Amino acid sequence: xxxxxxxxxxxxxxxxxxxxxxxxxxxxxxxxxxxxxxxxxxxxxxxxxxxxxxxxxxxxxxxxxxxxxxxxxxxxxxxxxxxxxxxxxxxxxxxxxxxxxxxxxx
Amino acid sequence: xxxxxxxxxxxxxxxxxxxxxxxxxxxxxxxxxxxxxxxxxxxxxxxxxxxxxxxxxxxxxxxxxxxxxxxxxxxxxxxxxxxxxxxxxxxxxxxxxxxxxxxxxxxxxxxxxxxxxxxxxxxxxxxxxxxxxxxxxxxxxxxxxxxxxxxxxxxxxxxxxxxxxxxxxxxxxxxxxxxxxxxxxxxxxxxxxxxxxxxxxxxxxxxxxxxxxxxxxxxxxxxxxxxxxxxxxxxxxxxxxxxxxxxxx
Numbered sequence: 001x002x003x004x005x006x007x008x009x010x011x012x013x014x015x016x017x018x019x020x021x022x023x024x025x026x027x028x029x030x031x032x033x034x035x036x037x038x039x040x041x042x043x044x045x046x047x048x049x050x051x052x053x054x055x056x057x058x059x060x061x062x063x064x065x066x067x068x069x070x071x072x073x074x075x076x077x078x079x080x081x082x083x084x085x086x087x088x089x090x091x092x093x094x095x096x097x098x099x100x101x102x103x104x105x106x
Numbered sequence: 107x108x109x110x111x112x113x114x115x116x117x118x119x120x121x122x123x124x125x126x127x128x129x130x131x132x133x134x135x136x137x138x139x140x141x142x143x144x145x146x147x148x149x150x151x152x153x154x155x156x157x158x159x160x161x162x163x164x165x166x167x168x169x170x171x172x173x174x175x176x177x178x179x180x181x182x183x184x185x186x187x188x189x190x191x192x193x194x195x196x197x198x199x200x201x202x203x204x205x206x207x208x209x210x211x212x213x214x215x216x217x218x219x220x221x222x223x224x225x226x227x228x229x230x231x232x233x234x235x236x237x238x239x240x241x242x243x244x245x246x247x248x249x250x251x252x253x254x255x256x257x258x259x260x261x262x263x264x265x266x267x268x269x270x271x272x273x274x275x276x277x278x279x280x281x282x283x284x285x286x287x288x289x290x291x292x293x294x295x296x297x298x299x300x301x302x303x304x305x306x307x308x309x310x311x312x313x314x315x316x317x318x319x320x321x322x323x324x325x326x327x328x329x330x331x332x333x334x335x336x337x338x339x340x341x342x343x344x345x346x347x348x349x350x351x352x353x354x355x
Contacts, residue, residue, distance in 0.1 A: 008170065016163050017160075017218060024198060027202045028206075034337065035333050035334070035337050038337060041333075042297060042300045042328070043329045045300055046300050046301065054305075073282075074282060085291070099275050
């Protein structure tokens with residue numbers, strides 16, 4: 001196994017496990033407040049936007065609308081998940097729709 | 107099974123394990139996809155398994171294998187992982203009060219199993235459990251069920267990807283589908299502006315700056331502006347009682 005891969009896993013583990021375990025070790029039951037709390041609270045939703053929207057809108061590095069299976073599969077998956085709140089079904093739906101559109105739009 | 111363990115405690119653990127079933131089933135397709143993609147990006151099935159074992163955080167794992175494939179430096183991957191996983195601090199902070207007399211081994215063990223999904227389930231289930239000792243066992247069961255599914259199905263996906271070179275373009279969409287489904291359950295009127303701002307910034311930065319830096323920049327900026335806006339709204343509102351929950355704008 002390449003050493004670079006082990007280093008990557010080590011670093012990922014440190015930051016991820018660190019975020020999980022520090023409150024267990026340091027907090028007595030108090031909570032964070034103010035700007036820091038709002039900031040951390042908003043990171044997940046901002047992250048979802050940053051992870052998803054650019055991939056849907058600019059899959060190949062420039063903005064595409066019509067011939068873009070990512071965009072349409074994304075919209076359909078969003079609508080599907082609003083009505084069928086099931087993780088497994090949603091993912092299978094998204095993958096299948098994307099596969100179909102990818103064939104159809106090319 | 108015939109050991110003289112306290113029946114109560116064993117029941118709590120089994121109860122948690124049963125509760126984790128919905129998560130375990132939901133993780134399966136995502137973990138299989140991760141395993142398949144990891145092998146397609148040149149990792150072995152047990153390297154993929156190793157990552158699932160130690161990191162156990164879906165989104166960051168998908169991003170990491172893609173960045174590894176693109177030749178990103180480990181510091182860039184580490185920084186991105188930090189941004190993607192910093193939210194665990196908040197989940198951890200709000201779970202900790204369930205365990206006022208926790209010991210170090212319990213802290214170290216329970217922390218590792220905290221994910222978006224186990225957090226939501228634990229928060230719901232632990233409220234109903236009276237004894238702290240039982241709560242630990244329930245959370246252990248929930249976390250372990252989810253963790254086992256993630257690990258086993260990662261390895262399964264890795265083996266599938268290795269032995270059957272599948273050409274199914276749907277895999278490219280698995281992670282996006284997961285994020286989109288998470289979006290439908292996490293977007294609210296109070297954070298929608300931050301979502302839109304992050305989306306706009308991310309698209310612009312992605313078009314302007316090569317690499318994955320756009321992720322960190324757009325998330326930090328959008329969450330920073332959103333938090334500043336909330337604080338501002340908070341200080342502007344009457345200096346009276348502060349609503350206890352997230353009622354402040």
